Amino acid sequence: MSATSSPSQASVPRLSSLSHGGGCGCKIAPGLLSEILKNSGVGGLVPPELLVGIETADDAAVYQLNEExxxxxxxxxxxxxxxxxxDFGRIAATNAISDVYAMGGRPIFALALVGMPINVLPPETIGRILAGGQAVCAAAGIPIAGGHTIDSVEPIYGLVALGLVHPKRLKRNADARPGDRLILGKALGVGVLSAALKKEQLDxxxxxxxxxxxxxxxxxGMALAALEGVHALTDVTGFGLGGHxxxxARGAGLALRIDWSRVPLLPGVRALAGQGFVTGASGRNWASxxxxxxxxxxxxxxxxxxxxxxxxxxxxxxxCAPEAVDEVLALFRREGFDYAxxxxxxxxxxxxxGAPRLRVV
Structure with a gap:
């Protein structure tokens, strides 16, 4: 095959075999990330309109445009x-847009970020990745208005996602209050399932x-932003429930208690984890x-x-406040989040x- 020719569809390898880590499992471990970023904000310009920056490791940056x-x-x-x-395109796009919802925002448009090994993957395969992302953006009611592509060693796909939120309805990850109740919207175990899939052991x-x-x-997330009883919001991604x-807890200067028996798990994941189907990122997270x-x-x-x-x-x-729990859970149920x-x-x-901020019982 010449340097400029495209691979045939028959020779296309498994996508997961081309990456050293998949999904949010390929994020830099939180301890190392903290070390890398520790001086990144020093001496930087912080205008008063920047309502959320990097100070609490929140899900997105937020910049006030006007009073509303x-x-x-x-x-x-x-x-x-x-x-x-x-499916890869759909998952990556859903994950990227989630950070807008996690701030209480409404997505308005996205830009695609595409890095592909063009001598390994045929145009048809790359096109399907982009089509998956486009389908999710359509479901979210937003266009993909542009983007950027590069030739890379490993396949990479994602989005820049932009949204709007009323400044008074903005939900940060740092505003939890003593006595608040914690509600999780989805069941855990995606990393375990991905580990089993990579080893071709997932049914x-x-x-x-x-x-x-x-x-x-x-x-x-958009409806949660309108509830006064909701004080803080984030999404649980690459650092796991423990990390996020x-x-x-750190953002609020407080501590959390988690009742492990009430944490929803996807069916079968505990047994799979017991059999050793665990991502490397899980261990890196725990070490951090x-x-x-x-x-x-x-x-x-x-x-x-x-x-x-x-x-x-x-x-x-x-x-959220204790009196808001029923309303929050009902909201999740109405939108099809059965594990909430x-x-x-x-x-x-x-x-x-240095003392523990999260207590599991």
Missing amino acids: QALVATTDFFMPIVDDPY SEGYARMLASTTQLNTP GLEL YGSQIALPEGFAAEDCALLSDPQTSGGLLVS AEIGEVLDERPAE
Whole structure:
């Protein structure tokens, strides 16, 4: 094959075989990321209109345009988590748009980010990836208005997603209050399922569950923004429930308690984790923040893996007043989030530096 010729469809490798890590499992571990970014904001320009920047590791940047509108801007991209190109495009686009919903925003348009090994993947395969992303954007009611492409060693796809939110309805990850209840919108276990898929040990039912979860748009975020009882909001992605729960706790200067028996898990994932189907990102996550989590005696290794399991296009994590719990859960149910559940609470505790901020019971 010449350097400029395209590969035949028959010779196309599995997409997941072309990436060293798939989905949000290929994110840089939180401990290393913190080290990389520790001086990135020093001396930078921070205009008063910038309502949300990098200070609390929130899901998106937010810039106030006027008294009634603020721009939500985010980007997310990764390598294949599945082998079907159309499904890969759908998952990546759903995941990217989620960060707008996690701020309480309404998406308005997106830009595509595309890096593909053009001498390995035929144009038809790359076209299917983009078509999957386009389908999800259409479901979200937004156009893909442009983007950028490069020739890369590993296949990469994602979006820059832009949205609008009323400044007074903006939901940050740092505004949880003592006594708030925690609600998780989706079940955990996507990383475990992806590990089984990569080893060709995931059955069709498991794949269907994985796809249903990762392509479900977190649309409740827009309605949650209108509820006064909702104080903080984020989505659970590559750092797992443990990592994103800690971000919420640190942002508020408080601590969280999670009742593990109430945390929703996708069917079969606990057994798969017990058989060793765990992503490398799960271990990296735990190494980064495990010392900040207090576990009960006898907490099983597979549960620890699920606590740090990287979620691609994961669920919204809501911190709300106790009297708002029923309304929040009803909102999730109306929009088809059957796994949504109350999983814990925000404690009126301000841990000392280095002390655990998240307690699992």
